[in-house]
Amino acid sequence: MTDSSSTVRVRFAPSPTGYLHIGGARTALYNYLFARKQGGVFVLRIEDTDRERSTPAAMQAILDGMRYLGLDWDEGPEVGGDHGPYFQSERVEGYRALVDGLLESGAAYRCFCSRERLDELRKEQMAAKQRVHYDRRCRDLGADDVAARVERGDPFVVRFAVGEGETVVDDLIRGRVVFSNDEIEDFIVQRADGTCVYNLAVVGDDSGMEITHVIRGEDHLTNTPKQILLFRALGAPVPTYAHIALIHGPGRQKLSKRHGAVSVTEYQEQGYLPEAMLNFLVRMGWSYDDRQEIFSREELVEKFSLDGISRSPAMYDLDRLKHLGNYYMRQRSVADLTDLAGPRLVAAGLLPEEAARTRRAWLERMVALEQERVENLSQIVDRVRFYFEDPTEYEPKAAKALRKKPEVGEALVAFADVLEEKFDENGPAAMEEEARRLSEARTISMKDLCQPMRAVLTGRSFSPPLFDVIAVLGREATMRRLRAAPEIIKSLGGGAGGKSS
RNA sequence: GGCCCCAUCGUCUAGUCUGGCCCAGGACACCGGGUUUUCAUCCCGGCAACAGGGGUUCGAAUCCCCUUGGGGUCACCA
Numbered sequence: 001m002t003d004s005s006s007t008v009r010v011r012f013a014p015s016p017t018g019y020l021h022i023g024g025a026r027t028a029l030y031n032y033l034f035a036r037k038q039g040g041v042f043v044l045r046i047e048d049t050d051r052e053r054s055t056p057a058a059m060q061a062i063l064d065g066m067r068y069l070g071l072d073w074d075e076g077p078e079v080g081g082d083h084g085p086y087f088q089s090e091r092v093e094g095y096r097a098l099v100d101g102l103l104e105s106g107a108a109y110r111c112f113c114s115r116e117r118l119d120e121l122r123k124e125q126m127a128a129k130q131r132v133h134y135d136r137r138c139r140d141l142g143a144d145d146v147a148a149r150v151e152r153g154d155p156f157v158v159r160f161a162v163g164e165g166e167t168v169v170d171d172l173i174r175g176r177v178v179f180s181n182d183e184i185e186d187f188i189v190q191r192a193d194g195t196c197v198y199n200l201a202v203v204g205d206d207s208g209m210e211i212t213h214v215i216r217g218e219d220h221l222t223n224t225p226k227q228i229l230l231f232r233a234l235g236a237p238v239p240t241y242a243h244i245a246l247i248h249g250p251g252r253q254k255l256s257k258r259h260g261a262v263s264v265t266e267y268q269e270q271g272y273l274p275e276a277m278l279n280f281l282v283r284m285g286w287s288y289d290d291r292q293e294i295f296s297r298e299e300l301v302e303k304f305s306l307d308g309i310s311r312s313p314a315m316y317d318l319d320r321l322k323h324l325g326n327y328y329m330r331q332r333s334v335a336d337l338t339d340l341a342g343p344r345l346v347a348a349g350l351l352p353e354e355a356a357r358t359r360r361a362w363l364e365r366m367v368a369l370e371q372e373r374v375e376n377l378s379q380i381v382d383r384v385r386f387y388f389e390d391p392t393e394y395e396p397k398a399a400k401a402l403r404k405k406p407e408v409g410e411a412l413v414a415f416a417d418v419l420e421e422k423f424d425e426n427g428p429a430a431m432e433e434e435a436r437r438l439s440e441a442r443t444i445s446m447k448d449l450c451q452p453m454r455a456v457l458t459g460r461s462f463s464p465p466l467f468d469v470i471a472v473l474g475r476e477a478t479m480r481r482l483r484a485a486p487e488i489i490k491s492l493g494g495g496a497g498g499k500s501s
Numbered sequence: 502g503g504c505c506c507c508a509u510c511g512u513c514u515a516g517u518c519u520g521g522c523c524c525a526g527g528a529c530a531c532c533g534g535g536u537u538u539u540c541a542u543c544c545c546g547g548c549a550a551c552a553g554g555g556g557u558u559c560g561a562a563u564c565c566c567c568u569u570g571g572g573g574u575c576a577c578c579a
Binding site for chain 1: 502503504505506507508511512513514515516526527528529530537538539540541542543571572573574575576577578579
C-alpha cells in the first residue's frame with residue numbers, strides 16, 4: 001500500500017573510528033525523530049572505508065550508545081534490511097562500477113600527475129596567494145595517450161570533471177546556498193590503488209539505499225555541491241539536504257575531550273537516564289515553542305520538525321544535563337531505580353548478588369531517600385555506601401562538625417542508649433522526638449546534636465533526613481557508630497587534645 | 502587567505518519568513534527569601550540580551566547594506 005518512491009528514508013552514517021560523541025548522537029537523534037515522525041525508515045550505515053582507523057570496538061560502542069538512547073534503526077548492522085550491505089567496506093565493487101560509468105560518460109577522467117607535481121603546484125599557488133586547485137592538466141589528454149599510459153601501467157587517479165556554472169544546495173535549514181563551480185576543483189573520486197574516495201562512496205550509498213533526506217552536520221555543507229554533481233552525473237535523484245549547525249564546547253571552541261565528557265558512553269556509564277540524555281540532546285539546537293522544555297520520546301516523535309532547528313551553533317552546557325538528570329531521577333519509580341541501581345551496587349562490591357533480591361525492600365528505602373538528590377545512577381552508589389560499611393573517612397565539613405563541641409560525643413552515646421530501647425525502623429518521627437527531648441535536656445541545639453550525629457553515621461555533612469537514614473541504617477550499625485563517637489572525635493583532633501591544627 | 506554558514510540574557514532558546522500584541526517571553530545557571538537538623542526537593546522574588554553602524558518605514562529584534570566577531574571547509578581522511 002505504501003508507495004516506495006514517496007517513503008522517507010534517512011540515514012545516520014558514523015565512521016567507527018571513535019566513540020559516539022554528543023554531536024553525532026544528536027544528529028542520529030534528529031534523523032531518528034524525522035523518520036519516525038514521517039513514518040519513514042531510519043538506516044544505520046557504517047562508513048568504515050578507512051581501514052586504518054576503523055575498529056570493531058568503536059563500532060560496538062556506537063551501536064551500544066544508540067541502543068542506550070533508544071534510537072533503534074530499521075535497517076543496518078545486526079538488523080539487516082534489503083538495501084544492504086550496511087558497511088561501506090562491503091560495497092566497494094559497487095563504487096568501482098560507478099567510477100567506470102563516470103569514466104565512460106566522460107564525467108570523469110584519469111589523471112596521471114604525480115604527487116610531487118601536485119605538491120609543487122600547491123606550493124606555487126600558495127606562494128602566489130592563489131586558490132589551491134588542481135590545474136586540470138590531464139583533463140584533455142587524448143584518448144590514445146591515455147590508453148597508452150594505462151597500458152604501460154602508469155599509476156593514475158580518477159578525477160571528476162567539474163563543469164561551468166554554479167551548483168545550488170536547497171537546504172531545509174540553511175535555505176538556498178549557491179556555490180560557484182569555479183570554487184570546486186576537479187576532485188578525486190578514485191585513488192591510485194583503485195579504492196574510491198569518501199564523496200563517491202557516500203553518493204553511491206545514499207543513492208543505492210534510496211535515501212530521500214540527508215540530515216547531517218554543517219561540516220558537510222561544502223561537500224554537498226560535489227555530491228550533487230556526482231548524483232547528477234550518475235543520473236540519480238538528488239536527496240533533500242538539511243545541515244545542522246555544529247555543537248561547540250564551552251568557550252565556543254570545537255568540541256573535544258578537553259571539555260569534559262563528550263562521549264555518550266561516558267554518560268551512560270555514569271548512569272544518566274536515557275530520557276535525560278534525549279532531552280539534553282534534542283534541545284541543543286531545536287525547540288518546539290516558548291514553553292515546553294521537557295519532552296517524552298513519544299512527544300518528540302509527535303512534535304519534532306526540521307523547522308524548529310536553529311541555524312546557529314549551540315554550546316553544550318553540562319548544568320542543563322545535570323538538571324535534566326535529576327529531574328528524570330525524580331520522575332522514575334523507586335522500583336525502577338532500584339532495578340537499575342542494584343547491579344551497580346553489586347558491581348561496586350557493596351551488595352552480594354543474592355542480597356539484591358532478599359533485601360529488596362531495604363534497598364528501595366535507601367533509593368527512595370536519594371532519588372531527589374542525585375543526577376544519575378552512579379551518584380546513588382556513591383551516596384549509599386555508608387549503609388554498607390562504616391565510614392572510615394570524614395569529609396572536611398563533617399570532621400569540623402565533630403570537632404566543634406567535643407562534648408557532643410557523650411550526648412551521642414547517650415542517644416545510643418535511648419535508641420537501644422526505642423529503636424523503631426518504622427518510626428523515624430518517634431526517634432526524632434527522642435532526639436528533641438535529649439537536645440532539651442542537655443541544652444544542646446538540634447543542629448549541634450544532629451550534625452555530629454550525621455557525620456558519625458554517614459561520614460558526611462549532608463544526607464537525607466537524619467532519622468529516615470537511621471531507620472534504614474538499622475539498629476546495629478547505628479548503635480555501633482554512635483558509641484564510637486567519642487573515639488572518632490578524638491581521632492579527628494577534637495576533645496582532650498585541644499584545638500590544635 | 503578563498504569560499505560558505507552564523508549572530509537575542511553567562512548558557513539553551515521563543516519571537517525573525519508573514520514589521521506594530523516585545524521598554525523582548527521561558528528554561529538552566531547565579532543571587533536573595535520561605536520551609537528545614539544538613540543536603541536536595543518545593544514555593545516566592547531578583548539580576549541579565551536584540552554585536553556595531555547605516556538605510557527602508559508612521560513604526561524594525563524582525564526587511565536591506567556595510568563593519569565586526571565566531572564557526573565550518575579547502576587531502577589520493579571520513
